[in-house]
Amino acid sequence: xxxxxxxxxxxxxxxxxxxxxxxxxxxxxxxxxxxxxxxxxxxxxxxxxxxxxxxxxxxxxxxxxxxxxxxxxxxxxxxxxxxxxxxxxxxxxxxxxxxxxxxxxxxxxxxxxxxxxxxxxxxxxxxxxxxxxxxxxxxxxxxxxxxxxxxxxxxxxxxxxxxxxxxxxxxxxxxxxxxxxxxxxxxxxxxxxxxxxxxxxxxxxxxxxxxxxxxxxxxxxxxxxxxxxxxxxxxxxxxxxxxxxxxxxxxxxxxxxxxxxxxxxxxxxxxxxxxxxxxxxxxxxxxxxxxxxxxxxxxxxxxxxxxxxxxxxxxxxxxxxxxxxxxxxxxxxxxxxxxxxxxxxxxxxxxxxxxxxxxxxxxxxxxxxxxxxxxxxxxxxxxxxxxxxxxxxxxxxxxxxxxxxxxxxxxxxxxxxxxxxxxxxxxxxxxxxxxxxxxxxxxxxxxxxxxxxxxxxxxxxxxxxxxxxxxxxxxxxxxxxxxxxxxxxxxxxxxxxxxxxxxxxxxxxxxxxxxxxxxxxxxxxxxxxxxxxxxxxxxxxxxxxxxxxxxxxxxxxxxxxxxxxxxxxxxxxxxxxxxxxxxxxxxxxxxxxxxxxxxxxxxxxxxxxxxxxxxxxxxxxxxxxxxxxxxxxxxxxxxxxxxxxxxxxxxxxxxxxxxxxxxxxxxxxxxxxxxxxxxxxxxxxxxxxxxxxxxxxxxxxxxxxxxxxxxxxxxxxxxxxxxxxxxxxxxxxxxxxxxxxxxxxxxxxxxxxxxxxxxxxxxxxxxxxxxxxxxxxxxxxxxxxxxxxxxxxxxxxxxxxxxxxxxxxxxxxxxxxxxxxxxxxxxxxxxxxxxxxxxxxxxxxxxxxxxxxxxxxxxxxxxxxxxxxxxxxxxxxxxxxxxxxxxxxxxxxxxxxxxxxxxxxxxxxxxxxxxxxx
Numbered sequence: 001x002x003x004x005x006x007x008x009x010x011x012x013x014x015x016x017x018x019x020x021x022x023x024x025x026x027x028x029x030x031x032x033x034x035x036x037x038x039x040x041x042x043x044x045x046x047x048x049x050x051x052x053x054x055x056x057x058x059x060x061x062x063x064x065x066x067x068x069x070x071x072x073x074x075x076x077x078x079x080x081x082x083x084x085x086x087x088x089x090x091x092x093x094x095x096x097x098x099x100x101x102x103x104x105x106x107x108x109x110x111x112x113x114x115x116x117x118x119x120x121x122x123x124x125x126x127x128x129x130x131x132x133x134x135x136x137x138x139x140x141x142x143x144x145x146x147x148x149x150x151x152x153x154x155x156x157x158x159x160x161x162x163x164x165x166x167x168x169x170x171x172x173x174x175x176x177x178x179x180x181x182x183x184x185x186x187x188x189x190x191x192x193x194x195x196x197x198x199x200x201x202x203x204x205x206x207x208x209x210x211x212x213x214x215x216x217x218x219x220x221x222x223x224x225x226x227x228x229x230x231x232x233x234x235x236x237x238x239x240x241x242x243x244x245x246x247x248x249x250x251x252x253x254x255x256x257x258x259x260x261x262x263x264x265x266x267x268x269x270x271x272x273x274x275x276x277x278x279x280x281x282x283x284x285x286x287x288x289x290x291x292x293x294x295x296x297x298x299x300x301x302x303x304x305x306x307x308x309x310x311x312x313x314x315x316x317x318x319x320x321x322x323x324x325x326x327x328x329x330x331x332x333x334x335x336x337x338x339x340x341x342x343x344x345x346x347x348x349x350x351x352x353x354x355x356x357x358x359x360x361x362x363x364x365x366x367x368x369x370x371x372x373x374x375x376x377x378x379x380x381x382x383x384x385x386x387x388x389x390x391x392x393x394x395x396x397x398x399x400x401x402x403x404x405x406x407x408x409x410x411x412x413x414x415x416x417x418x419x420x421x422x423x424x425x426x427x428x429x430x431x432x433x434x435x436x437x438x439x440x441x442x443x444x445x446x447x448x449x450x451x452x453x454x455x456x457x458x459x460x461x462x463x464x465x466x467x468x469x470x471x472x473x474x475x476x477x478x479x480x481x482x483x484x485x486x487x488x489x490x491x492x493x494x495x496x497x498x499x500x501x502x503x504x505x506x507x508x509x510x511x512x513x514x515x516x517x518x519x520x521x522x523x524x525x526x527x528x529x530x531x532x533x534x535x536x537x538x539x540x541x542x543x544x545x546x547x548x549x550x551x552x553x554x555x556x557x558x559x560x561x562x563x564x565x566x567x568x569x570x571x572x573x574x575x576x577x578x579x580x581x582x583x584x585x586x587x588x589x590x591x592x593x594x595x596x597x598x599x600x601x602x603x604x605x606x607x608x609x610x611x612x613x614x615x616x617x618x619x620x621x622x623x624x625x626x627x628x629x630x631x632x633x634x635x636x637x638x639x640x641x642x643x644x645x646x647x648x649x650x651x652x653x654x655x656x657x658x659x660x661x662x663x664x665x666x667x668x669x670x671x672x673x674x675x676x677x678x679x680x681x682x683x684x685x686x687x688x689x690x691x692x693x694x695x696x697x698x699x700x701x702x703x704x705x706x707x708x709x710x711x712x713x714x715x716x717x718x719x720x721x722x723x724x725x726x727x728x729x730x731x732x733x734x735x736x737x738x739x740x741x742x743x744x745x746x747x748x749x750x751x752x753x754x755x756x757x758x759x760x761x762x763x764x765x766x767x768x769x770x771x772x773x774x775x776x777x778x779x780x781x782x783x784x785x786x787x788x789x790x791x792x793x794x795x796x797x798x799x800x801x802x803x804x805x806x807x808x809x810x811x812x813x814x815x816x817x818x819x820x821x822x823x824x825x826x827x828x829x830x831x832x833x834x835x836x837x838x839x840x841x842x843x844x845x846x847x848x849x850x851x852x853x854x855x856x857x858x859x860x861x862x863x864x865x866x867x868x869x870x871x872x873x874x875x876x877x878x879x880x881x882x883x884x885x886x887x888x889x890x891x892x893x894x895x896x897x898x899x900x901x902x903x904x905x906x907x908x909x910x911x912x913x914x915x916x917x918x
Contacts, residue, residue: 094144134163161208201216201259214392215260221315225246236389240342241341247272359769361691394653407750412752418474438451453510462496559576654750671760681708683708702872708723765802766802825848843880846879858876869884
């Protein structure tokens with residue numbers, strides 16, 4: 001963990017959590033004759049003024065790589081004698097292991113990594129677990145005379161990020177005990193403390209996070225059927241609170257945000273928590289109302305919570321307080337910057353249950369679970385990580401507010417019509433870093449020098465983006481040229497003086513390519529700090545002396561190949577070949593013998609070495625102090641940086657939608673007024689599936705129309721509420737259902753859609769039941785899962801909902817299934833009045849169109865030549881009377897005798913079956 005941004009210069013240099021080593025302390029070996037130059041601050045400043053330094057760039061230092069891990073040989077049946085820290089008497093352990101056990105007792109549920117030199121080590125049960133999970137060699141360490149050896153495993157400190165990412169990815173929490181001083185007191189252990197606790201929901205490090213998705217930490221407080229939920233992304237600072245009724249709704253909310261970690265004051269596994277999520281049970285005290293209120297007031301330095309809108313959300317307030325207390329406990333000494341909590345209510349966004357998200361394949365495919373083939377994959381052309389996260393949020397939570405949708409849609413339209421502006425904006429966005437998370441790491445005191453340089457790169461682009469938008473002229477659909485007017489774009493077209501000044505300061509102080517390590521110098525430009533410049537002048541003098549010394553010794557010894565070199569362990573030395581080693585001067589002292597050379601030192605060189613090392617250590621320490629002050633200053637600006645980053649993310653997401661629309665021939669959907677006569681209209685001409693269209697290579701996608709939503713005081717036969725869709729297997733019925741849902745959803749995120757023309761009303765919910773699957777873990781068959789999802793739809797759908805059902809009733813006996821399908825379709829059309837597409841092989845359902853005025857039939861065309869079935873993927877009016885299932889079986893290779901017998905049986909069934917519904 002990095003030292004706090006408030007660290008005082010006089011404190012010893014701390015090592016960062018990842019890839020940083022503590023500064024070396026030079027040995028006390030300076031010579032009085034060579035230590036005459038004064039090093040006090042006034043003298044150094046005077047030296048810097050007398051010999052001003054010119055700005056230079058530091059070369060990037062090579063970073064060591066982790067050695068390959070060796071496989072473990074441990075076995076459950078052969079545990080070491082001391083396989084748990086509770087088995088040993090702490091008083092009999094060595095002082096270091098006694099300290100480890102004390103820390104482990106305070107954090108028994110976490111893997112404790114203890115910094116020893118260049119490694120993070122763990123012992124006892126943690127060592128055994130680490131060796132198995134990370135495939136490391138399980139070794140041992142002497143624990144004391146009465147104890148003997150105890151299990152030990154470790155990882156190199158510079159590879160800690162990679163290993164911790166794997167542990168956190170497996171749902172574990174990691175406590176890091178790091179060195180907090182560079183030199184111990186005489187006779188004492190080097191001081192170590194737990195500086196960071198890594199849990200799935202609290203990670204900040206870039207290597208532990210997915211760049212294009214939020215990492216949500218959730219906290220839940222339940223009382224009977226009512227619950228409060230607090231949601232925060234520690235890396236971006238977002239913080240939201242809600243409160244509602246019904247455990248099913250809580251289950252859906254947690255699935256929607258895909259929480260990395262769920263906190264709650266209780267025990268066991270509650271029914272509302274999805275099994276796939278990580279649940280962390282905590283004490284109840286931080287979640288009580290007085291404690292939570294105090295935590296919020298102190299954290300945000302408020303006198304009252306009245307302005308936060310939490311007065312009507314007492315459970316949400318308690319959840320928010322508990323979440324903040326957990327952050328304080330896992331981030332000791334650090335205040336992670338979070339925004340003031342905002343609230344959201346039911347109805348603020350389009351409701352999509354877990355089944356609908358899965359069936360529509362919004363962010364992952366149903367079969368493989370990957371991004372490729374999902375709607376997000378088809379629409380994501382963002383250039384920044386924050387833009388990618390924003391677009392994912394839009395897809396997961398579409399809008400229901402008419403004005404908000406139009407505002408976003410207008411931004412997309414302007415960039416579709418303004419190609420030059422779109423291209424120029426995307427060119428600027430391409431190299432921009434993740435300003436949201438960079439600002440968060442700066443505020444938490446964990447940002448590296450490269451993070452701050454990346455931040456400067458992004459901030460310098462803000463005025464360029466603003467200038468492009470301010471000067472742009474868009475050609476409208478009417479052929480007129482007008483300036484940019486959409487709010488999402490205009491929000492960026494303003495000056496950013498405070499952030500421009502911050503970027504200039506970062507450029508002035510930091511080198512363009514600083515090293516990863518913060519403790520070895522090479523971070524700060526010359527001319528920034530007089531004290532640092534004075535130290536560097538002194539070092540230049542020493543380097544000049546070393547060059548003179550090398551030349552003098554080469555001349556005196558007569559060895560032309562002599563080199564004066566430096567080794568981190570052995571210091572400065574004179575290197576000569578084996579052949580010349582016998583002719584070196586007598587005052588040289590042999591230091592080391594290698595295969596091809598001998599290394600020597602001289603008294604003068606050894607005396608000067610102490611002075612040089614002292615100067616280097618002081619210069620590195622001063623650079624670290626300057627960097628910490630700079631990082632602290634950047635952290636104070638986290639809020640305005642994140643505000644600008646949100647606007648950039650929105651611009652990137654809008655530009656992505658515009659790019660997809662422009663390159664794939666999309667149209668701008670017309671949104672009907674929510675209170676008008678066409679509020680329930682869903683009319684799409686030549687609509688196309690946005691994902692399948694991009695996946696097809698050899699053949700073009702076949703577009704189809706759809707028209708749903710009966711109009712007020714109009715002929716419902718022209719705009720039915722329910723369409724019964726029939727046709728053979730593999731003809732495209734499921735694709736048609738998903739296409740309808742995706743086009744409605746795309747319209748409500750403000751996007752253009754793949755169609756030639758569209759007029760749409762805003763829907764409150766989309767329900768999709770496509771495909772079949774069982775839930776063996778819950779003891780539910782395919783049919784039970786189907787019925788449960790159908791029941792959920794019938795209980796929650798409204799006349800403003802869009803319901804897309806495929807093959808309802810096919811999981812049971814034929815007549816049972818037909819009866820259920822008939823009743824469900826009838827209920828949707830008569831009782832609920834939801835706009836619905838009901839795909840089925842029960843051709844008997846075509847009779848509903850004759851009985852109900854708001855039901856119509858449609859079919860997917862197929863061409864049967866007698867020897868071949870040709871699927872046309874074309875949806876037309878009228879119901880099909882055949883499913884061509886036997887022909888499909890024949891084409892799949894079913895034996896001819898089976899096909900023949902199936903036709904005989906089908907003929908008998910058709911001759912003796914008839915459905916008559918009163």
